[in-house]
Amino acid sequence: MSEFIGIVIIGIGILFDLSGVIGLIRLPDVYNRLQAATKCVTMGTCMILFGFFIYTGFTPAGIKALLTLVFILISSPTAAHAIARASYKYGIKLTDKSVCDLYSKEEIVRCSAVMNRNVTTILPDATLEEAISLIVEKNITGLPVVDRAGTLLGIITEKDIIDYKRVGNIKVAKVRDVMTQNVLTFAPNTPLEEVLKAFSEGKFRRVPIVEDGKVVGIISRKDIMRYLKGEKE
Amino acid sequence: MIEIFIYALTFLTFLCLYRVGMGPTPADRAVAIDILGILVVGFCVMITILTGKDFYLNVALAWGLFSFIGSIAIAKYMEGKGFDE
Numbered sequence: 001m002s003e004f005i006g007i008v009i010i011g012i013g014i015l016f017d018l019s020g021v022i023g024l025i026r027l028p029d030v031y032n033r034l035q036a037a038t039k040c041v042t043m044g045t046c047m048i049l050f051g052f053f054i055y056t057g058f059t060p061a062g063i064k065a066l067l068t069l070v071f072i073l074i075s076s077p078t079a080a081h082a083i084a085r086a087s088y089k090y091g092i093k094l095t096d097k098s099v100c101d102l103y104s105k106e107e108i109v110r111c112s113a114v115m116n117r118n119v120t121t122i123l124p125d126a127t128l129e130e131a132i133s134l135i136v137e138k139n140i141t142g143l144p145v146v147d148r149a150g151t152l153l154g155i156i157t158e159k160d161i162i163d164y165k166r167v168g169n170i171k172v173a174k175v176r177d178v179m180t181q182n183v184l185t186f187a188p189n190t191p192l193e194e195v196l197k198a199f200s201e202g203k204f205r206r207v208p209i210v211e212d213g214k215v216v217g218i219i220s221r222k223d224i225m226r227y228l229k230g231e232k233e
Numbered sequence: 234m235i236e237i238f239i240y241a242l243t244f245l246t247f248l249c250l251y252r253v254g255m256g257p258t259p260a261d262r263a264v265a266i267d268i269l270g271i272l273v274v275g276f277c278v279m280i281t282i283l284t285g286k287d288f289y290l291n292v293a294l295a296w297g298l299f300s301f302i303g304s305i306a307i308a309k310y311m312e313g314k315g316f317d318e
Contacts, residue, residue, distance in 0.1 A: 017242065018241070023241075024268060029263050034264045037264060038264075038268070042271060045272065049274070058285070068274060068290065071298070075298075079300075079301050082304065082309075083267060083311075089311070
């Protein structure tokens, strides 16, 4: 009885093999062929091995067939994946009838590629006059406020200073009193797309790039312009 | 019954060899060789049943192993990388 069941399973396995190989012959491009053939033939061969195990029972040969089955089950999809990726990198085109090609999407640009790493920062207990002269000297529009360890506390911008000028005395004020707290920040590996969204929807002019609480860079609108210029060339 | 299966598998391996021969791209040949390796494992199992000698299973295991290594090597080669990357 078990021999009969084994033979039946082997027969079904060979039918799977057949359909896989027909796919290998008939389908239009290498990726189609790969997916048809790998899945069906792996299934088919695994059924042949399992059928053989049923056929012989728990003999050394049967156990060996089971081991081979497990090995094929792991190795065959791995090899197929490697070949698919390699053929893509080798430059083999998809067939004309393909609907989409997600793998070819342009690489995501991260903030770290665009950000300015030379951040001019200011300490919270500096005077407002120091901040103003820094802004004028460096020709920038805002300064991240960091403590001595480099942790971001806030940001002081031209607008903050102008707002303060109407209500207070610039000569005695400290940066700490004027700065904006609760700054919108991004991590270095954030897609640039999100920064563009923030610039476009909010009234930000610059966002600090923060890693583990420390300021590692800054992206201003000017940095985006520089990036776009580089992309164009 | 087993003989019919063996003829069927032989036929399938020849279809694979057709794809190896016709290509048209190197990747098609690589895929066909990979599939051929897996088919041969099944073929060895059939021969084991036919002859009753189970050392053909060792052949199957070794063939599967080398087919896998070969496919990975071809893939690496096509990507233009060294083997230790």
